[in-house]
Amino acid sequence: MDDKKTNSGENKPEVKAPEISSPEKGSPVDRIRHLTQKQMAALGCGLFALLILAGGFYFYAVDRPSLSGKVTISVPKEATGTYIADMLEKKGVIKSSEMFRFYMRILGDGTKLQSGVYSMHQGLSIREAAQELKSGKADTVTVTIPEGSTVRQMGEIFAKSGIAGTPDFVKEASTYGPLPYMYGPVAAPVKGEGFLFADTYSFPLDYTARQICDVMYKRTNEMLTPEIRREAEAKHMTLHDLITIASMVEREAKFKEDQVPIASVILKRLEVGMPLQIDATVQYALGAQKEELTVADTKIDSPYNTYIHPGLPPGPIGSPGMEAIRAVLKAQPGEYLYYVAKEDGHHVFTKTYDEHRAETETIYGSSS
Secondary structure, three states: OOOOOOOOOOOOOOOOOOOOOOOOOOOHHHHHHHHHHHHHHHHHHHHHHHHHHHHHHHHHHHOOOOOOOEEEEEEOOOOOHHHHHHHHHHOOOOOOHHHHHHHHHHHOOHHHOOOEEEEEEOOOOHHHHHHHHHHOOOOEEEEEOOOOOOHHHHHHHHHOOOOOOHHHHHHHHHHOOOOHHHOOOOOOOOOOOOOOOOOEEEEEOOOOHHHHHHHHHHHHHHHOOHHHHHHHHHOOOOHHHHHHHHHHHHHHOOOHHHHHHHHHHHHHHHHHOOOOOOHHHHHHHHOOOOOOOOOOHHHOOOOOOOOOOOOOOOOOOOOOOHHHHHHHHHOOOOOOOEEEEOOOOOEEEEOOHHHHHHHHHHHHOOOO
16 A cells, blocks of 8 residues: 655645625615715714704803892883893893894794883893793882872872882972973972873882882873974963963863863963962862862962962962863863852853852852
């Protein structure tokens, strides 16, 4: 038997690794690789968007000025978004007026902000400030001043309101008079008398007496429209005289339908140089409302006593309403010189003193 010998020098066959060819375009492997790249791009965009949103949320809901006081913010009805934003930044409520305007625009909240007077904390985020202004819940108190009220009567009303500056109201109204037409030929002891418009107001609880007066003076100036001023000028009547006469009409007439006739009597007496003899002016001079005036009352020494002093008193005797003001502008000096109130408050108008006495006796009986 022949033995087979192994030749140690004989070469072994070479084993080659299989070649891995690049995937062809459109192959499953190629699609997977490209899909992953798209996913990575989407993920990157998503992270960027999240960063933008996080930054936006920070400026909207977190970022705020480092202040901690309280301020009054007054938003007029016609206020623009720019006006509101600038005021909030100026008073330290928010950090950036530009960011406030930006968020109000993109969120559509700009038209939802409510007018009013707000007591707001400083150091709020844009979201917090916007929520307060959208709520319309201003930190105020409503005060109604009846037509015909005197400054003293207004002071009594304000004293019950809880507004901080009310203890100084009467003093402030007596000495502070910013409107040029508030002054007549003779100085009035209470400058604001008649020119603090009788209306319903919403005042912040922390308002001072000066701020209260400013709001009321501004309302008077607004109500005396250009048309009213032209009508007064056409009647050769100053605004001071207009308000003074209207204040007497307001106090004398219990019913609106008597306002024009009473104004006509006053204008007629002024025209003929007859003392006005308005009971309401004597009541004002006395400083108290009386059920019935006495003869002695009509002789009181006061420039407001129109029984003994001819012409108009130094100024208004209360704050007239718009109907009394318009009644004076509508009235013309007529044929009546006298009037007397009936028990129900309506008035009877007469031309002569004899007719006046007869009507007075009919209503109240003979004085003899």
